[in-house]
Amino acid sequence: PQLPHGxxxxxxxxxxxxxxxxxxxxxxxxFCQAFETVTPSPxxxxxxxxxxxxxxxxxxxxxxxxxxxVTSNISGSxxxxxxxxRGQIVALLQSADTKxxxxxxxVDAGGPRxxxxxAKLRPY
Numbered sequence: 001p002q003l004p005h006g007x008x009x010x011x012x013x014x015x016x017x018x019x020x021x022x023x024x025x026x027x028x029x030x031f032c033q034a035f036e037t038v039t040p041s042p043x044x045x046x047x048x049x050x051x052x053x054x055x056x057x058x059x060x061x062x063x064x065x066x067x068x069x070v071t072s073n074i075s076g077s078x079x080x081x082x083x084x085x086r087g088q089i090v091a092l093l094q095s096a097d098t099k100x101x102x103x104x105x106x107v108d109a110g111g112p113r114x115x116x117x118x119a120k121l122r123p124y
Contacts, residue, residue, distance in 0.1 A: 066093075068091070070089075076116075082114035
């Protein structure tokens with residue numbers, strides 16, 4: 001089978017090849033940029049290096065299956081309540097408070113420990 005550009009002189013043929021490669025490359029770059037702007041970033045915010053170190057220490061102390069992320073800001077109102085920001089990572093210590101109330105969980109926030117509303121936590 002004859003190639004469509006088989007009749008061309010070699011230098012012209014390579015020009016055609018180069019042009020189509022450049023066009024494809026440009027289309028690919030445009031597609032990648034469009035994809036990055038359209039794709040919603042996951043709900044988790046990128047962690048600061050300090051937060052990352054804290055998460056690593058929580059994992060080593062409690063295991064990855066105990067990690068939760070705070071879904072909205074929490075302002076502790078009672079004694080032993082923690083005040084945490086949305087996006088923070090905590091480790092679950094107990095899925096109930098001292099009176100057995102399962103809507104308040106005891107967590108380790110990478111230093112301070114205290115109670116937070118279970119509804120404001122999601123598995124990390």
